[in-house]
Amino acid sequence: MTTLSVSGKLKAAVLGAAGYSGAELAVMLSRHPHFELSYAFASAGRAAEPFSKLYPRHQAVVDIQVEPWTDDRAETLDADVAFLALPHEVSEAVTPLLLAKGIAVFDLSGAFRLKDPALYPKYYGYEHLHTDLLEQAVYSLVEWLDKPLPQLVSVPGCYPTACSLALLPVLKAGLVADGCIPVINATSGVSGAGRKAALNTSFCEVGLNAYGFFKHRHRPEIEQNLGRKVVFTPHLGNFKRGILATSVVTLKAGVTAEQVKAAFDSAYAGKPLVRLVSHSPNVADVAGTPFCDIHWQQDAEQLVIVSAIDNLLKGAAAQALQAANLKFGFAETAGLFAGVPNE
Numbered sequence: 001m002t003t004l005s006v007s008g009k010l011k012a013a014v015l016g017a018a019g020y021s022g023a024e025l026a027v028m029l030s031r032h033p034h035f036e037l038s039y040a041f042a043s044a045g046r047a048a049e050p051f052s053k054l055y056p057r058h059q060a061v062v063d064i065q066v067e068p069w070t071d072d073r074a075e076t077l078d079a080d081v082a083f084l085a086l087p088h089e090v091s092e093a094v095t096p097l098l099l100a101k102g103i104a105v106f107d108l109s110g111a112f113r114l115k116d117p118a119l120y121p122k123y124y125g126y127e128h129l130h131t132d133l134l135e136q137a138v139y140s141l142v143e144w145l146d147k148p149l150p151q152l153v154s155v156p157g158c159y160p161t162a163c164s165l166a167l168l169p170v171l172k173a174g175l176v177a178d179g180c181i182p183v184i185n186a187t188s189g190v191s192g193a194g195r196k197a198a199l200n201t202s203f204c205e206v207g208l209n210a211y212g213f214f215k216h217r218h219r220p221e222i223e224q225n226l227g228r229k230v231v232f233t234p235h236l237g238n239f240k241r242g243i244l245a246t247s248v249v250t251l252k253a254g255v256t257a258e259q260v261k262a263a264f265d266s267a268y269a270g271k272p273l274v275r276l277v278s279h280s281p282n283v284a285d286v287a288g289t290p291f292c293d294i295h296w297q298q299d300a301e302q303l304v305i306v307s308a309i310d311n312l313l314k315g316a317a318a319q320a321l322q323a324a325n326l327k328f329g330f331a332e333t334a335g336l337f338a339g340v341p342n343e
């Protein structure tokens with residue numbers, strides 16, 4: 001049941017609001033026409049402090065108090081919707097508490113993305129304890145949704161968003177050769193690793209390197225989306241935000257340029273956040289925006305598709321809010337252009 005705030009808006013809580021993707025949500029929600037930012041939480045280890053103390057560029061704009069989260073807060077939370085920008089295992093533990101209170105949950109972590117629980121120990125390093133919720137959760141790659149969003153919504157990962165949006169049009173149109181294993185190389189900016197300091201993601205340490213060969217947790221997520229095996233190699237680059245993904249497939253013999261164009265055009269007609277562009281996409285053009293830019297080049301049976309997103313926006317916060325807009329019947333893009341990047 002939804003209970004409107006005095007302003008007539010739905011009441012939203014952000015858990016993990018001190019982190020990069022939670023902060024983006026806090027900023028967008030604070031200016032949203034239909035949601036009100038009613039609560040912002042960080043970990044229990046923090047003292048309460050204003051959001052603008054954590055992100056000074058928002059002083060006098062987003063001054064909500066960021067409170068320490070403890071699970072007993074779920075009992076008294078007067079919210080319609082909660083956005084969880086938390087570590088995976090924390091999300092998994094908090095979600096049932098919020099669902100029990102009738103709150104709609106949009107989880108930005110990987111806690112509910114994979115349908116097969118057996119993949120969690122292998123790719124996430126822990127045993128999933130709420131397999132019933134894996135079944136209930138709907139994965140919200142909005143442009144490809146084929147069912148209504150329930151109370152628990154699992155927001156896609158950043159790399160899977162970039163390459164699934166690129167590859168699904170030609171796969172769904174049946175243009176990709178049987179047995180073809182798409183090869184995906186994708187580079188993320190350092191904000192992809194979150195705000196917490198670590199030596200290997202410290203800005204001065206980062207150049208450009210591949211990592212996570214064959215075992216990255218986004219591999220099974222991408223395979224679940226595409227319905228086939230992939231070779232996925234993530235890279236870390238020395239820029240703050242954005243993902244550039246280059247996806248390569250072999251097409252069926254005789255597939256024409258017109259067929260490929262028709263597949264992309266029909267997949268994304270009327271989809272406001274996917275831009276089919278005639279130039280090679282650049283992270284600089286999507287950073288700070290909720291867009292995914294897609295471009296392709298074909299040489300006979302070889303097809304290279306390049307896609308670019310902001311990992312914190314279309315890859316996380318904006319995609320979560322896009323799904324929430326959809327669930328509650330608001331315009332898909334409502335409030336999505338209100339964020340100011342935390343540069």
Ligand SMILES: NC(=O)C1=CN([C@@H]2O[C@H](COP(=O)(O)OP(=O)(O)OC[C@H]3O[C@@H](n4cnc5c(N)ncnc54)[C@H](OP(=O)(O)O)[C@@H]3O)[C@@H](O)[C@H]2O)C=CC1
Pocket residue numbers: 015016017018019020021022041042043044045046069084085086087088090108109110156157158191192193194195196311312315316
């Ligand atoms: N960064 C990205 O590009 C993307 C991230 N995601 C996912 O979103 C989630 C958040 O990522 P990101 O924003 O990068 O992470 P950050 O590390 O920047 O932020 C994590 C937030 O979670 C809070 N937190 C940590 N542990 C707890 C706890 N036990 N109880 C309550 N709060 C806690 C932290 O609080 P405190 O600051 O007090 O420690 C912080 O506010 C992750 O699951 C990530 O996988 C999804 C897509 C893209």
Ligand SMILES: CC(=O)N[C@@H](CCC(=O)OP(=O)(O)O)C(=O)O
Pocket residue numbers: 108109110156157158159188189190191192193194234236
């Ligand atoms: C650069 C970097 O470290 N990126 C992260 C992925 C970003 C993220 O948080 O992943 P989700 O989309 O699954 O939430 C990583 O490779 O683990």
